[in-house]
Amino acid sequence: MDSEYLGFKEQFSKTLDKSLRLSVSLRKQTNFKVGGRADYFFAASSLPDLVHAVRLARQHKISYYIIGGGYNLLFDDKGFRGLIIKNCVQKIVKRGTAKIEVFSGTTIQELIKFCVANAMEGFEFLAGIPGTVGGAVFGNAGAFDRDIGSFLAEARILDKRGEQVQVDRDYFAFDYRQSRLRTNRDLLLKATFLLQKGLRQDIEERIAENLANREKKHPPKEAACAGSYFKNPVLPDGKRVPAAYFLEQVGAKSLGVGGAAVFSGHANFIINKQEATTNDILSLALELKNRVKQKFGIELEEEVIYLPEELSTP
Numbered sequence: 462m463d464s465e466y467l468g469f470k471e472q473f474s475k476t477l478d479k480s481l482r483l484s485v486s487l488r489k490q491t492n493f494k495v496g497g498r499a500d501y502f503f504a505a506s507s508l509p510d511l512v513h514a515v516r517l518a519r520q521h522k523i524s525y526y527i528i529g530g531g532y533n534l535l536f537d538d539k540g541f542r543g544l545i546i547k548n549c550v551q552k553i554v555k556r557g558t559a560k561i562e563v564f565s566g567t568t569i570q571e572l573i574k575f576c577v578a579n580a581m582e583g584f585e586f587l588a589g590i591p592g593t594v595g596g597a598v599f600g601n602a603g604a605f606d607r608d609i610g611s612f613l614a615e616a617r618i619l620d621k622r623g624e625q626v627q628v629d630r631d632y633f634a635f636d637y638r639q640s641r642l643r644t645n646r647d648l649l650l651k652a653t654f655l656l657q658k659g660l661r662q663d664i665e666e667r668i669a670e671n672l673a674n675r676e677k678k679h680p681p682k683e684a685a686c687a688g689s690y691f692k693n694p695v696l697p698d699g700k701r702v703p704a705a706y707f708l709e710q711v712g713a714k715s716l717g718v719g720g721a722a723v724f725s726g727h728a729n730f731i732i733n734k735q736e737a738t739t740n741d742i743l744s745l746a747l748e749l750k751n752r753v754k755q756k757f758g759i760e761l762e763e764e765v766i767y768l769p770e771e772l773s774t775p
């Protein structure tokens with residue numbers, strides 16, 4: 462370990478007075494259950510700790526990466542050279558009848574529970590999507606033709622200079638499974654969402670309906686996967702078509718590489734069936750992409766995020 466790493470470690474425990482874990486297996490940090498070890502791992506449970514950890518890493522030129530629930534992530538078999546910061550900063554504050562301020566480490570499940578308890582409607586479509594608000598805003602998570610970005614009014618981010626900045630919805634440039642956070646690596650600290658006052662019973666019914674619909678299509682809860690692997694592509698006529706439509710026609714459901722396989726019930730889900738490596742998953746994804754490109758001339762784009770072992774330092 463070089464001197465930069467040693468200085469970082471000392472400074473971390475001195476100024477944060479919190480444990481920095483060393484050589485941590487990333488398998489347990491992603492629902493795909495793959496990946497090597499990270500040099501450093503820190504679970505931040507308060508906003509000041511989260512901000513401080515990022516600033517320290519930047520100051521010492523240590524590569525860092527923020528994770529929420531790890532439900533959309535694929536770590537490298539060789540792990541990560543640097544610091545993985547798990548965002549566990551959870552809090553929801555009600556502002557008026559239909560406005561909520563949510564800290565980015567709050568899970569979607571907690572968010573839904575809060576909305577039900579307070580009879581706030583709008584987020585029923587998020588029911589069943591695993592992960593945190595930070596991950597959801599990053600990828601503009603959605604289902605049933607709705608997405609989280611449409612409800613965001615304003616937010617606080619930590620920008621590249623390590624400054625906290627208040628931004629409005631326009632900053633995010635939300636699109637299908639896309640936000641500015643995907644490209645600029647700013648960090649969402651908290652977001653304010655605008656919902657509507659509703660009737661608790663109606664909200665509960667819609668949630669139950671959505672969960673039942675998801676259950677029909679998705680792998681069982683215990684399956685090791687990261688949700689839909691590819692984004693749904695847009696055709697030249699502007700129509701967005703499910704990636705599964707093309708994948709089915711290239712025989713995806715019968716394909717596998719090593720311990721990775723395509724889920725038999727949905728061609729756009731790759732699952733870690735039996736001790737797959739990340740390389741198995743990446744090879745399978747490449748084979749699927751190649752087949753779709755060859756047959757339909759369509760370039761599928763990954764929705765799942767692959768984190769390579771080395772990231773350029775901030």
Ligand SMILES: Cc1cc2nc3c(=O)[nH]c(=O)nc-3n(C[C@H](O)[C@H](O)[C@H](O)COP(=O)(O)OP(=O)(O)OC[C@H]3O[C@@H](n4cnc5c(N)ncnc54)[C@H](O)[C@@H]3O)c2cc1C
Pocket residue numbers: 492526527528529530531532533534548565566589590591592593594595596597598599600601602603604642647648649650679686687688689766
């Ligand atoms: C069974 C299953 C079903 C799924 N169904 C859906 C679905 O219907 N719709 C859908 O959209 N997705 C779905 N997903 C994918 C996943 O749940 C979402 O992408 C979710 O929003 C990921 O949240 P996370 O906290 O786990 O993010 P992570 O996987 O931990 O991180 C994903 C990305 O977000 C970034 N990130 C995390 N927190 C922050 C932050 N605070 N600030 C900036 N960047 C941040 C990370 O750096 C990373 O690049 C599904 C996944 C599974 C396993």
